[in-house]
Amino acid sequence: MTRQQVLDLYFIEARAKLIDLGAFLDRVERAAGEEDFRMTAFRAALGELSQGETSKARRVLLSFSDPTTEPIPAATTKAACGAWPGTK
Amino acid sequence: MRYIEPHGHMVSRTTDDYRDMAAAGCAAVCEPAFWAGYDRGSVHGFHDYFCQLTDYEPKRAAKFGLPHFCWLCINPKESEDVKLASEVIAIIPQFLERPNVLGIGEIGLNKNSRNEMKVLEMHVDLAARTNQLILVHTPHLEDKLKGTRLILDVLKADQRIRPERCIIDHVEEHTVQMVLDAGFWAGMTLYPESKCTAARAVDMVEMYSRERIWMNSACDWGVSVPLAVPYAALEMRRRGYSAEAIDKLIYQNPAQFLGQTPKFKLA
Numbered sequence A: 001m002t003r004q005q006v007l008d009l010y011f012i013e014a015r016a017k018l019i020d021l022g023a024f025l026d027r028v029e030r031a032a033g034e035e036d037f038r039m040t041a042f043r044a045a046l047g048e049l050s051q052g053e054t055s056k057a058r059r060v061l062l063s064f065s066d067p068t069t070e071p072i073p074a075a076t077t078k079a080a081c082g083a084w085p086g087t088k
Numbered sequence B: 001m002r003y004i005e006p007h008g009h010m011v012s013r014t015t016d017d018y019r020d021m022a023a024a025g026c027a028a029v030c031e032p033a034f035w036a037g038y039d040r041g042s043v044h045g046f047h048d049y050f051c052q053l054t055d056y057e058p059k060r061a062a063k064f065g066l067p068h069f070c071w072l073c074i075n076p077k078e079s080e081d082v083k084l085a086s087e088v089i090a091i092i093p094q095f096l097e098r099p100n101v102l103g104i105g106e107i108g109l110n111k112n113s114r115n116e117m118k119v120l121e122m123h124v125d126l127a128a129r130t131n132q133l134i135l136v137h138t139p140h141l142e143d144k145l146k147g148t149r150l151i152l153d154v155l156k157a158d159q160r161i162r163p164e165r166c167i168i169d170h171v172e173e174h175t176v177q178m179v180l181d182a183g184f185w186a187g188m189t190l191y192p193e194s195k196c197t198a199a200r201a202v203d204m205v206e207m208y209s210r211e212r213i214w215m216n217s218a219c220d221w222g223v224s225v226p227l228a229v230p231y232a233a234l235e236m237r238r239r240g241y242s243a244e245a246i247d248k249l250i251y252q253n254p255a256q257f258l259g260q261t262p263k264f265k266l267a
Ligand SMILES: [Zn+2]
Pocket: B007, B009, B032, B034, B106, B137, B218
């Protein structure tokens, strides 16, 4: 596909997702109380979108990922929450 | 259009879903053993589940002319209990000769714990001893990167394992390359939120590989879409792919991998 064809197919959809993202941030910031590590990770991931030429999806995924390499001692939950608590 | 659903948890879907899949061109459905949404209390629960996967479910699919295949294991979500896992792994061989069993799966990791690793190694050993194909589940969200690396390490460390006979499922943009580079097959799961969209799956095919890769719906009791594979085919058509290129990804590729066991026969 040419760049024009990509825009024709996906621009409106991506625009809608971007507005949704803005509304989500507004909603979080409007709410009372503290944020947690998930928003720290989210803001770090947002930064990946405006950096570099390629692999933005990959870099967003990497920025949410647990970077450690050793197995944990035991699984105390079955669920994943989408962000790594150690994100600075 | 014809397609293969290589990963669908049909026991948690309705018979209407079988009908819709058959009507959309599904030529075969393959069902990896999965977590029930609660921990099964004993090995007997798994025995009954394996009977369901190898006896009842193929009959339900056959009503719509749909061949049904399955994979057997204890799911990583239940692998923290190594004693139970050992008991379950011990009964799997009695089911391996059943005509619709394709191999061992979906094994892998969930939270990347030491016990999950032990149980993964036990499954890999079983598959190697019995010369079975392997289907691997990689962890969710923040755990996927680390889990995929650990899983590849386990598989590569066992000299009996041939990567072309293993599919590493649920890859995303940060894991697909390492899976393909190591010679394994890669599965992309089309979930609305937690895995990847049809557009991203087609992007990965364009960026990484058209070989050794498939798409699946992994439909189960959670938010998932049984017709996700044909919808992804529509996404490819929107981008101008030929019918032949679409057929390769949604039919020929899975048929090539699954055809490594003689049990995988299409009507
Ligand atoms: Zn699954």
